Amino acid sequence: MEINQNVPNIQMIVSPPHDLQTWWRNIRVAHGVEVKQHLGSLMSLIGIQANKTFTKLLIEFWDPASVTFNFLDFEMTPTLEEICGFTDLPFEGRMPVLPSFISGEKFLHILGFNVYPVLRNVENDRVKFDFLFQRFGRRESFERHQGEFACDRGRWEKMRPQVFAIALLGILVFPKRAYRININLLPPVMNIFSGPDELTLVPMILAEMLRALSACSRGHNCFEGCNLLLQLWAVEHFYTRPPIMDYCIDARSRIQSHTERMRYWHGPTGAEEWYTFLVQLTGDAVQWKYPWLSGRPLVRTANLYFIELIGLEGIQPYAPLRVLRQFGVTQDVPVWSRMALHEGNYDRLVPMARVRNLQREWLNMITIGMGNESWCTPEYYAWYNVGALALLPTEDGFDGFTDYDVADWLTVEVLPLMNVNNDMYRKVVLGSVNHLIQLVEEEDPAESDEPMEEDPEEDPEWDAERDLAIEIEPEKSPEYTPAGPSKEDMEVQSEHRPTVHGIEEGPEYDPEAGWTDTEEEPEYDPGPDYDPAYDRDDNDGPTWP
Known part of the structure; x- marks a missing residue:
């Protein structure tokens, strides 16, 4: 486990602006159903307070090469299914929404403005949150700024839920510095609100979260993903609890009921306590699978050992085969390949041919059944501890989820040095290699009360070749006679x-x-x-x- 202690002081959303809460209250009666239909429970993020210290420490454990958090003896990463469960966004059977870059003039024109009088409010593909709130956030906003609009009140009222969605996503989910909103959120929002019910925001949300983790681990000082969702995701994994505790919560969204689920958890508080907790965290001390998780998770494509997510500003690899325990499936040595070559920023030019091809492949993803055994094999522990990225990637062409060639090599060459046998993981819910070695030491035959079985090789009169011939193939032994x-x-x-x-x-x-x-x-x-x-x-x- 390598800890990146060079992470800078990161800017991130700590709490949403008060005007965003006011905006939601003002449109909730007239447009609340429509907004919830397309944004799920994302509005509940308005009531979440960020723990900036915890998030910064968590980023120190992020590995961009494997796209996972690397802890003492295990890997973990946010998954599509977990983000879908938190946000209640439609996901199953839908294709990811595509990004698009638009000009400031087009952005203002679509919103119904007289473009040139207000064009100065759009700069470098960013628009101030306050500009949108003053013109769409209140019931009387149209009358107050009627001279800036080129549309009537009916069209203005129709645009209000979509502009609120742009503001919410731009502040809490895809944030920029100083409450600036990315105007390129307009095409995805319009496609979700106005298009057929076949698109989902979940892959884009996860892609930008992973991209933000990698960027900050490399020195970027602004977290431009949803740090609030990341915080909820991590804390709920770090609190081990019986499944019944999650099912007893009421039917509110999982973001709203997060505090109630965590009410009995006495976790770390300050920076030192959090750092000590994360450094010492082992696989037997986490909640691997959320009790409410269901469905068939997407784990890879037919040609790649990972999934390419279509983000708002770039393409991001995502490797769920490395974290199968989060789906309740036993983790073995995963097939893997180096994913850095598949990362990419759009740089204001979306490769439409590539992203449309990724969108078409989305419904042909390889899935796996959800399980209830979040264990792993000794080979996985050996693979993780010898340095997975130091080994050669899996050769192309494997159809499954496990690299059996490497697993067999670890069984023969590495596990004997670690005093770990292949059947041991079936006896316990594994936590770490040290736990397994301790188990072996506790079962030392020299300290056991049971009588030891004599070794036939120590008997000078024992003829192995003769006796084995009698045991295994008596008809070939010279001492055997068929009479009788x-x-x-x-x-x-x-x-x-x-x-x-x-x-x-x-x-x-x-x-x-x-x-x-x-x-x-x-x-x-x-x-x-x-x-x-x-x-x-x-x-x-x-x-x-």
Whole structure:
């Protein structure tokens, strides 16, 4: 585990502006149903307070090469299914929404403005939040700024929920510095609100979150992903709890009920406590699978060992095969490849041919069934601890999820050095390699109360070649003779024969005399009162007077 301690002081959303809450209250009655239909529970992020210290420390454990958080003995990353569960956004069976770059003039024109009088409010593809709130956030905003609009009040009222969605996404989900909003959010929002019900925002949200983690780990000082969702995701994984605690929560959104689920967790508070907690965190101390997670997770494409997510400002690789335990599936050595070549910024030019091809492939993703055993194999621990990225990537062409060539090599070459056997992970819910080694030490035969089985190799009279020939292939042994009872008789009498290891005792077989008992029965003694003169009946037993 390598910790990146060069992460700068990062700017991020700590709490949403008060005017955003006011805006939501003002349109909730008239447009609340429409907004929730397309944005799910994202409005609930308005009530979340960010823990900036925790998020900054968490970024220190992020590895852009593997697109995962690297802790002491395990990897973890936000998944599409988890983000979908938190946000209640439509996802299953839908394709990702596509990005698009537009000019400031076009942005203002679509919103119904007279372009040139207000064009100065758009700069470098950014528009101030306050500009949009003053013109769409209140019921009387149209009358106050009517001279700036080229549309009537009916069209203005129709645009209000979409402009609110742009503001919400631009402040909390895809944030920029100083409450500036990316005007390129307009095309995705319009496609979701006005287009057919076949598009989803979930891949774009996750893509920008992962891109922000990688950018900040490399020195960027502004987190331009949804740090509020990242915080909820991490804290709920770090709090182990019985599943019933999640099912007892009421039917509100999982963002709203987050505080109630965490009410019994006494986690770290300050920076030092959080750092110590994260450094010492092991796989047996996390909540691997959320109890409410369901469905069939997307894990890879037909040609790649990962998934390329279409972000708002770039394409981001995502490798769920490395974190199968978050789906309740046993983690083995994953097939993997270097993903850095698949990262890319649009730089104001979206590669439409590529993103449309990724969109078409979306419904043909390879999925896996959700499980309930968040374990892993000893080979995975060996693979993780020897430095997964130091090994060669998996060769192209594997159809499954596990790199069996590397797993077999680890079984033969590495696990014996770690005192770990292949069957041990079935006996315990694994936490770490140290846990396994400790288990081996506790089962040391030298300290066991059970009698040790003698090693036949220490017996000077033991002939391995001869005895193995008798045990395994008796018909090829020179000491074997087929004389004796028939095969059917031998099968019937097999219950009484001595086993190979001498566990059972019974009659022995003599090729000439047949089956004989090992001990002769003693002769019957009738006792001192027996008189042979009175023994006149036909029975074999004695007769007493």
